[in-house]
Amino acid sequence: MTQKNWSDRINPAVRSVPPSGIRRFFDLVAETRGVISLGVGEPDFVTPWHIREACIYSLEKGYTMYTSNWGLLELREAVAADLERTYNVKYNPKNEILITVGVSEALDLAMRALLVPGDEVLIPEPSYVSYAPCTTLAGGVPVFMPTSMENNFRISADQVRSAITPRTKVLLLCYPNNPTGAVMEREELAKIAEVAVEHDLIVISDEIYDRLTYVGEHTCLASLPGMQERTVLLNGFSKAYAMTGWRVGYAAGNPDFIGAMTKIHQYSMLCTPITGQMAALEALKNGQPGMRRMVGHYNRRRHLVVQAFRDMGVPCFEPGGAFYAFPQVSVTGLGSEEFAEELLKQEQVALVPGNAFGRSGEGFARVSYAASLDDLSEAFRRMARFVRRCGVRSRIISAPVKISDRQEGICQTI
Structure with a gap:
C-alpha cells in the first residue's frame, strides 16, 4: 500500500517556516559530550529565594485556580506602577495591560491581532529568531533592515523611511538587542518615532532586556511623544529577574490593541499560570536589589568577554x-x-552561528556571557586554542584573559 503524503494538508505558512537555527544547532550539542554551552540566553543565576518562596507560599495558601484572562489585577497594577515609576508612562491596569505566557506569547498575540495577509513588518537584522516566523504565521511579510558592526548594529530613521511601502503596517524593534547587544540612544530613537508617526506605523517594542542596559539609560519607546497610543510594549521577568522557566511576560498598549490580543489569549492560553504570576508580583515588589546585583555582574563579565575575544x-x-x-x-x-560546528567538534564549546539571526549575522556568532565564571574561563581557553589553529594571530603572547571569581570579585549567590 502506497504511503500517503500528508504534508500537503499542512498550512502552507507553517510549511514555509524553517526550523529554528538555534534549535537545529543545539540538536548537535545534545549529541556531544562535555560541552560548555554559551548559546542559551538564560541567566546562570537561580531565581532569587524570596521570589521562589512567594510561589511556594502561594501554593500552601491554595492559589491553584484560574485567574482573569487579563492576569491578576494586583500584578497588572504592579506592572503599571513600575512602568510609571521607571519611564513615566501611565497605563490603566484594567484594560491596557495583559499578562502573557512569556514575552514570546505576547509577540505572537500582537502579530495575530494586528496583521492581515500581506501586511509588511519592518525588522532590524540581525534579529531574534522568532520575529520573522511569527510575522509569517500571522499572514504578514517580514521586511529586513540590515545593520552592521560599522553602524553599531543600529537602524536609522532614514533606513526605516526608505523601507516603507504602502503595505507597511508594523515596525518591530528590540533594544537592547538580541543577538548583538546593541542599544539605541534616545535621540536616534526619537527620530525613528517621528517616522512612525509620519507614516502612521504601529510599533511593537520588545524591551525584555531594558534593565540590562550598561551604556547610558534605556529609553522606553512608549515614553516618546506620540508613541504610547501606537506602541505595543512587550516586557517580562525572564532576563532581569532570572525567571526564564516561569514564563511570565506582559504587553502594554492602548485598549484597542490589548483588548484584541486578550481575545486571542482567552481562547488559546486562557490565562498565565497563577504560580508564575505570584512569583512575578514578588519580583516587582522586592526584587530590585537582587536584579541590580545581577546586572552588575553581567556588566563586569561583558568587559572581560569582549577583551578576551580582542586579545x-x-x-x-x-x-x-x-x-x-x-x-x-x-x-x-x-x-x-x-565556525560553530568545528568549535563544537574540536573543543566542545557551543555558540550560536550568527546567520541563525538572518543574513546580516553571517560571519558572526552569538555568545552568551550569562554563564558561570568557571565555564566562561574554560570556554575561552578552548576558543583561543581553536582560533590559533585557524591561523589568527593573538594580540597577546601570554594566555588569554582568564575570567575568574577573583577578577570579578563577586559571589554568585543572590
Whole structure:
C-alpha cells in the first residue's frame, strides 16, 4: 500500500517556516559530550529565594485556580506602577495591560491581532529568531533592515523611511538587542518615532532586556511623544529577574490593541499560570536589589568577554545591553555555521552561528556571557586554542584573559 503524503494538508505558512537555527544547532550539542554551552540566553543565576518562596507560599495558601484572562489585577497594577515609576508612562491596569505566557506569547498575540495577509513588518537584522516566523504565521511579510558592526548594529530613521511601502503596517524593534547587544540612544530613537508617526506605523517594542542596559539609560519607546497610543510594549521577568522557566511576560498598549490580543489569549492560553504570576508580583515588589546585583555582574563579565575575544585576535562588537557578545568569527576564514560546528567538534564549546539571526549575522556568532565564571574561563581557553589553529594571530603572547571569581570579585549567590 502506497504511503500517503500528508504534508500537503499542512498550512502552507507553517510549511514555509524553517526550523529554528538555534534549535537545529543545539540538536548537535545534545549529541556531544562535555560541552560548555554559551548559546542559551538564560541567566546562570537561580531565581532569587524570596521570589521562589512567594510561589511556594502561594501554593500552601491554595492559589491553584484560574485567574482573569487579563492576569491578576494586583500584578497588572504592579506592572503599571513600575512602568510609571521607571519611564513615566501611565497605563490603566484594567484594560491596557495583559499578562502573557512569556514575552514570546505576547509577540505572537500582537502579530495575530494586528496583521492581515500581506501586511509588511519592518525588522532590524540581525534579529531574534522568532520575529520573522511569527510575522509569517500571522499572514504578514517580514521586511529586513540590515545593520552592521560599522553602524553599531543600529537602524536609522532614514533606513526605516526608505523601507516603507504602502503595505507597511508594523515596525518591530528590540533594544537592547538580541543577538548583538546593541542599544539605541534616545535621540536616534526619537527620530525613528517621528517616522512612525509620519507614516502612521504601529510599533511593537520588545524591551525584555531594558534593565540590562550598561551604556547610558534605556529609553522606553512608549515614553516618546506620540508613541504610547501606537506602541505595543512587550516586557517580562525572564532576563532581569532570572525567571526564564516561569514564563511570565506582559504587553502594554492602548485598549484597542490589548483588548484584541486578550481575545486571542482567552481562547488559546486562557490565562498565565497563577504560580508564575505570584512569583512575578514578588519580583516587582522586592526584587530590585537582587536584579541590580545581577546586572552588575553581567556588566563586569561583558568587559572581560569582549577583551578576551580582542586579545585572541577576533574583533568583537562591544554590547551596550543584554548579555550577549557578537564576535566577528569570519577572521578565522570560516563562515558562521562552519565556525560553530568545528568549535563544537574540536573543543566542545557551543555558540550560536550568527546567520541563525538572518543574513546580516553571517560571519558572526552569538555568545552568551550569562554563564558561570568557571565555564566562561574554560570556554575561552578552548576558543583561543581553536582560533590559533585557524591561523589568527593573538594580540597577546601570554594566555588569554582568564575570567575568574577573583577578577570579578563577586559571589554568585543572590
